[in-house]
Amino acid sequence: MNKIIKNIYICVVTFISLKICTMRNIAVLFVIFQSLTCLSQSSSSEIINRTSHFIFNSNGMVQIDTVLMQINDRNADTEIIIPYSKGDKISVDIVRLEDQDGNIIRKLKKNEIKDRSFISAVSLYEDDFVKYFDLKHDKFPYRIFYVSWIHYAKSLNIVDIDHARSKTPVHSSTLIVEVPIKDSIRYKYENVESPKTAVQNRFRKYIWKYGYIPPSSADIYRLDKDLKAPSIHIVPLHFKYGEAGSFESWKSFGNWIFRLNKNKDKLPAEECQRIDNLLRNTHSQKQKVEILYRYLQDYTRYINVSIKLGGLQTYPASYVCNNKYGDCKALTNYLQSMLKYAGIPSYYTLIEAGTKISELDVNFPSQAFNHVILTVPLEEDTVFLECTDKNIPFGYIGTFIQGRKALLVDENDSRLIPIPALQPDDVLCSRTIEVKTDIQQIHLSEVQKGHKYEFFNYAAKELGKDRVDNIIRSQIFSGKAELIDYELNSNNRQSPEISLTARFKAENIYKEYGKNIILSPFPMDFKDFETPDQRTTGVQINYPEFYQDTIIYEIPDKEIIKIPEKVFVETDFGKYEISFDLKNHTLVCYKTFLLYPGKYPIERYDEFFRFIQTMKNNELKNIHIEIL
Incomplete structure (x- = not known):
């Protein structure tokens, strides 16, 4: 995967893991x-x-x-x-x-x-x-x-x-x-x-x-x-x-891309017959698109092939048919060709992919892209298809393409379009943690979306069990508990989430001092930011981060009479809440943390840092309760 982009210092491994192919x-x-x-x-x-x-x-x-x-x-x-x-x-x-x-x-x-x-x-x-x-x-x-x-x-x-x-x-x-x-x-x-x-x-x-x-x-x-x-x-x-082109406008540049890749949509007769068989008795356009997308995922693989005009000219659809592999350009063109045969219009779309959104200068047309996706307008919705990933759901807009402008390539009307941004519910990571003090065990059940879904979905499908074991041990309750067993389950490309259930052995889950009990917290895993005196730039949050925890502390034979106060903080940067409830001999802790996407100048960093530290300080506090 050749990854030459506008700054050679970007780590190549990062782009390989994101599966971003060469454009620039x-x-x-x-x-x-x-x-x-x-x-x-x-x-x-x-x-x-x-x-x-x-x-x-x-x-x-x-x-x-x-x-x-x-x-x-x-x-x-x-x-x-x-x-x-x-x-x-x-x-x-x-x-x-x-x-x-x-x-x-x-x-x-x-x-x-x-x-x-x-x-x-x-x-x-x-x-x-x-x-x-x-x-x-x-x-x-x-x-x-x-x-x-x-x-x-x-x-x-x-x-x-x-x-x-x-x-x-x-x-x-x-x-x-x-x-x-x-x-x-x-x-x-x-x-x-x-x-x-x-x-x-x-x-x-x-x-x-x-x-x-x-x-x-x-x-x-x-x-x-x-x-x-x-x-x-x-x-x-x-x-x-290759073809005469112009940077006079985004339209002229996109139209040049169209001409560069023209007449590369011919499919072999046997491929057309397969498409007919796949779509037989299917009348919904959206279902047809999904069937062909699944066919692409199941029968081709992503690999970079960079020859001649390299990053901009695609290989013909017949090349992918014969070899069953291609880069982002070739795979996108192949799917577009199949849809065209099925009578469904779609558009080759250039995008600057990456988890960090680079601002596209709309007033300066240039070759500012490193990736290709397919845009499919349907009656009920427009679907954006990432053609290089075998494991994601149909129409999934991941962290690496969301919330930015892209160049839709049309024969005579190429234009910049917005790619939808991820919303909080799209990235919600929720955990239920049952703390069983009598048997010194922790039972975890969590559902990951957004960037954590992408990470764990990749790990589950592409990494060996030993490496996944190490990830679970090092990233979850590290230093607090010993992993007994776990199960990682994806949803077989049906929805963009992955679930994890696990059991851990833990000592010193709580300490009792007379009528007081101190419970260990289970803090949300969030990054450490520089203190304001060390910070040199503002903050760019590319997509929301949303976490919800339910922590159930089972304390048999103890009657709890006093629990901590609720904390609620809401700012321009996000909101944080922690509250407690009593259910018989059980203390239930509810936590929510939502970080909004946005760009915040250095002048506001002090406010931003205070919000993050308020959350982190509350997350790290031991939980004090009183019993009879």
Whole structure:
């Protein structure tokens, strides 16, 4: 699964687990300054000086990079990775190791610069590669200097830089872009000064200079705009990439995608016969769509195949029929082709997938997507179908596509559409915990939805039992109780929830002091946020988080006469409630926590933190009751 997106620092494993396929890959020509260094740099390394020079014309584009970076300690990842695609011409002309004063320690030989597939372990076949080399030294700090040169035969985006997720300090960076005067470009930039421009030899030259020191720690749920990170995005107004296209509008770009993938919907005769058999005696359009979606899930598998036009042009439907696999583009096109044969219209839809919602600039058409889904308008509803996951229910809108804009591709009327946002009931995670003090056991029954459903559903279907056992032991009542047994049950793709029942052995569930009993709490598992004095950004909550607990403490032979007071807190950020009830010799604790989605500026972080801490403090409190 090749995952080249606009920030190379995003962890590849995260995207593999989300099953997001390549859209913005090397073949689509993006340029990321961070990709010129390591995949996982930290403050253990820093860019002293970097110049990236792009010369764009009708024959493609040349990129020349001159980089001087400093390695400060042995914790730095010193492997340098330069991505490219099949058909690109690439060379690394100068590589040397220097001391801090610029004295050359050694030069790298040509045979020490190697090639490999970008992520060969998870792709059947791919045309995306990296040049890589490593320069280690035992005296710190030291510096690495190199010059690389790439000629791209085709180009779509010219430059796509965003330092919002970068961890590497950049002291001085220069971006030079040269474009023929006759060619129009569009660009936007943030947290960078306006470019200097000049005209020379029928080219218009743009020069940006900037530096950036990222924060020392990454705030949880951070609001990226508060980082003031430099970003520069440049696209040609018109381009020739397989088909002539334009970034004049989202409509023109989507229409180009349609033309690029036109006539790839032909199905073999035997496949058409299978569809006829599957849909025989079915009259409801929605039922027909679901039957074909289940057929896709059951008889194909997801795998990245990135060839030629790679991230944007799909493989034909017949390819998936014959091979029973495909990437997100191919699987989506295959389902669309089956629906077309059945007389049901549907639309190939581009989306920027990920659990964190990236704001799509509606005023800047560009190749801003990394994934494809299928939109199916029906009389009673519009269904959005994720075609790469074999285990999710029909029409499930997961955390990785919800609540954002997407580009619906239509022949003559491509347009941005909103993908529905998850509502609180869609993500409700509920637990019933029975605490049996007489036999020192805890019986748990819980139903997970939302991101926890996605996690446990993946674990139940894709991971071995030993790994699932470790997850249950480490994530539930860790350090409080010993797991006896458990059962994890999905709903066989009928509904987006998964249930867990488990038994635990627990000692010291409660302590008795005269007429007082102290019961251990079972806190909701929620993240720890930075204190206001440590926080550097606002908060972005991408979807609601909703938890409900019912905890039943059975205390035989004790008559309870006093229970804790109710707590209720409601704010702009969410609400929290805990209350208690008596039923014979049983204390029942009811808890609810709802966190609203939203973006909250740093000026409101103090309020947000107080709300979260109120919840966490009450969750961690021991429960005090009085008995006769």
